[in-house]
Amino acid sequence: xxxxxxxxxxxxxxxxxxxxxxxxxxxxxxxxxxxxxxxxxxxxxxxxxxxxxxxxxxxxxxxxxxxxxxxxxxxxxxxxxxxxxxxxxxxxxxxxxxxxxxxxxxxxxxxxxxxxxxxxxxxxxxxxxxxxxxxxxxxxxxxxxxxxxxxxxxxxxxxxxxxxxxxxxxxxxxxxxxxxxxxxxxxxxxxxxxxxxxxxxxxxxxxxxxxxxxxxxxxxxxxxxxxxxxxxxxxxxxxxxxxxxxxxxxxxxxxxxxxxxxxxxxxxxxxxxxxxxxxxxxxxxxxxxxxxxxxxxxxxxxxxxxxxxxxxxxxxxxxxxxxxxxxxxxxxxxxxxxxxxxxxxxxxxxxxxxxxxxxxxxxxxxxxxxxxxxxxxxxxxxxxxxxxxxxxxxxxxxxxx
Numbered sequence: 019x020x021x022x023x024x025x026x027x028x029x030x031x032x033x034x035x036x037x038x039x040x041x042x043x044x045x046x047x048x049x050x051x052x053x054x055x056x057x058x059x060x061x062x063x064x065x066x067x068x069x070x071x072x073x074x075x076x077x078x079x080x081x082x083x084x085x086x087x088x089x090x091x092x093x094x095x096x097x098x099x100x101x102x103x104x105x106x107x108x109x110x111x112x113x114x115x116x117x118x119x120x121x122x123x124x125x126x127x128x129x130x131x132x133x134x135x136x137x138x139x140x141x142x143x144x145x146x147x148x149x150x151x152x153x154x155x156x157x158x159x160x161x162x163x164x165x166x167x168x169x170x171x172x173x174x175x176x177x178x179x180x181x182x183x184x185x186x187x188x189x190x191x192x193x194x195x196x197x198x199x200x201x202x203x204x205x206x207x208x209x210x211x212x213x214x215x216x217x218x219x220x221x222x223x224x225x226x227x228x229x230x231x232x233x234x235x236x237x238x239x240x241x242x243x244x245x246x247x248x249x250x251x252x253x254x255x256x257x258x259x260x261x262x263x264x265x266x267x268x269x270x271x272x273x274x275x276x277x278x279x280x281x282x283x284x285x286x287x288x289x290x291x292x293x294x295x296x297x298x299x300x301x302x303x304x305x306x307x308x309x310x311x312x313x314x315x316x317x318x319x320x321x322x323x324x325x326x327x328x329x330x331x332x333x334x335x336x337x338x339x340x341x342x343x344x345x346x347x348x349x350x351x352x353x354x355x356x357x358x359x360x361x362x363x364x365x366x367x368x369x370x371x372x373x374x375x376x377x378x379x380x381x382x383x384x385x386x387x388x389x390x391x392x393x394x395x396x397x398x399x400x401x402x403x404x405x406x407x408x409x410x411x412x413x414x415x416x417x418x419x
Contacts, residue, residue, distance in 0.1 A: 050080035051107060055185045058149075061414065062403055064178065069385045070404045071147040072178050074168075074188075078153045082107065082192045084241055085159075091228035094259050099231055103190045123209045124344045124372050125197075125269050126320045127277045127303065128352060128359045134395035137205040137271045138365045139197045141387045142374050143167065146175045148388060150401065150416065151191050153241070155201060161418050162240040163399050164198030165388060166191040170233075194233045195240065201418045202244045203273030203394040206236050210323050211281070212340050213265040215288040221265055222293035223257035223282070232261040236268065245272040250300055253280050260293070269321045273394040277303040277319045279326060287331050287338065299327055312349060318357035320348045344372040362391040362400040370407045 054076055062073035083106040093099045122142040129135055147168040155161035169175050171190050179185060197207035212218050230238065235253060243249040249270040260266055271277035282296040290296070307314025309326050322341030324331070331339055351368045352359075359365045369389040370376070389407070391400045397418040406412035 050078070050082070051186070051189055054078045054189055055182070058179070058185050058188060060178065061150075062412070064147075066145070066176075068404065069145040071145050071168075071175055071387075073403050074147070074149040074179060076149055076151050076188065076191065078151060078189075078192055080154075081156055081159065082153070082189075084192070084237065087234070088228075088238070092230040092234065092256060094229040094231075094257070096231060096261050099193060099234065103193055107189045108186055122323050122341060123207065124320075124322045124341065124348060124369070125207050125209065126348050126352065126365075126368065127269075127271050127275075127318045128357050128365055128368075129275065129318075130359055130361050130365075130393075132361075134393050135203070135271065135273055135275050136359065136362065136365050137199070137207075137269075137277075137392040137394060138369050138390070139207045139392075140369050140372060140389050141165070141167070141196055142385070143387050144175075144384045146387055147173050147179060148403065149188060149191050150414075151195070152416075153192060159241045160200035160202055160204075160243075162198050162200045163416050163418060164192075164195035164236075164240060165390065165401070166194050167196060167387065170194050193237060195236050196233070197390065197392075198236065198240045199392040199394065199397065199399060199418065200240045200243070201397055203397055204239065204243050204245060204249060204270065205272075205392040205394055206239045206249065206268060206270040207321075208232060208236055208266050208268055209321055210340075211265045211267050211325055212323060212338075213283070213287060213325065214291050215338075217291075218264050219291050220260035220263050220293050221258050221282040221296050222260065223296065224294050225257055227255060227257045229259055230256045231259050232266050239270060243270075245274065246270055246276045246278050246302075250278060250280070253300075254298060258282055258298075265293075267321070267325065269319060271319075271394060275303075275317070279319060279321055281325055281327060283325055283327055283330060286329065287325070290330075301326060316349075316352070316357055318352055320345055320352070322348075344377065347372055362393060365391045366400060366402065366407065370405070373405045373407070375405050 057077040064072045125139040149166045153162045199205040239249045267281040279301045281299045284290040284296045303319045322345045324339040373386040386405050389402045399416040401414040
């Protein structure tokens with residue numbers, strides 16, 4: 019009997035020891051990921067009648083392997099990005115989907131009456147779940163706030179993100195930002211351009227430079243850029259491979275008031291059918307008289323869904339300049355005050371003026387999924403879901419310390 023009890027005690031001790039070793043091993047490999055999964059919080063519930071998906075926040079600890087991503091030379095397509103994220107973040111246990119369908123958007127820069135630099139952005143698409151992602155500062159890397167459409171990660175737009183597997187999949191959100199701000203006061207957004215005439219052609223550069231895809235460019239800018247010039251240096255150092263067989267351009271701004279629009283263009287739109295032949299064109303807010311008289315006479319910038327380079331649409335009808343009507347409307351509103359707005363609320367009013375429920379549907383996008391005003395001076399974000407502009411309970415404020 020004593021021998022049996024002793025044997026049982028030893029067996030229990032061995033099992034507990036193995037369990038402890040396994041727990042320590044799992045924690046060592048996954049502690050940042052575990053922390054992020056358990057930080058995921060629903061801050062706004064879905065409302066299907068209003069085309070509202072749920073809104074979540076998630077705080078990501080550690081570097082989410084971005085330095086490894088840079089060291090390996092980035093990736094040249096979504097398939098490679100998925101493979102990287104699956105290997106590094108989900109440890110090969112969960113497959114990840116990253117996709118970027120047709121989206122329409124609007125952004126502008128302005129200054130508040132107190133002199134703060136503001137960056138406003140509408141993200142136009144359709145009902146979807148959204149996550150606001152916070153990453154922490156580390157050596158050589160900035161803390162950031164960014165917005166992610168969880169549909170791009172394969173999340174069902176008709177369901178909340180509830181299962182553990184879905185939440186683990188959402189760890190890939192760090193590689194799919196649509197807009198954001200860092201603690202240096204740099205903000206950036208991504209916008210579709212529908213380049214290539216009748217059939218959109220993705221940018222697909224192929225030189226000896228390292229590679230990035232659409233959303234990973236934005237990720238690198240948020241994490242590594244101290245100002246607009248460094249953002250341009252990052253964009254210039256890589257080959258761009260647009261995601262989902264479509265095309266994009268970007269706007270970036272910093273706390274000094276400088277901004278730039280980054281575009282990859284070839285010939286005129288109708289003939290711009292070779293994505294590998296496109297080259298980066300940078301248009302700064304203080305050096306854009308060649309774009310037009312309106313742009314040259316102002317210090318602020320506006321971007322929607324068409325290429326702003328002069329002559330690009332010379333062989334195309336005016337209606338092919340997607341979002342040109344929104345572009346004109348935003349400039350009209352900013353011209354009233356010379357690019358000055360009272361505060362973030364006034365900037366949000368401009369975004370509301372071109373929200374999809376009050377604007378004609380020119381590209382199939384049924385609603386404005388989120389509107390955000392980033393204050394680049396204070397490093398804050400005023401964030402509103404799905405055109406709930408008049409609802410004080412729908413206004414979310416975030417700050418980078």
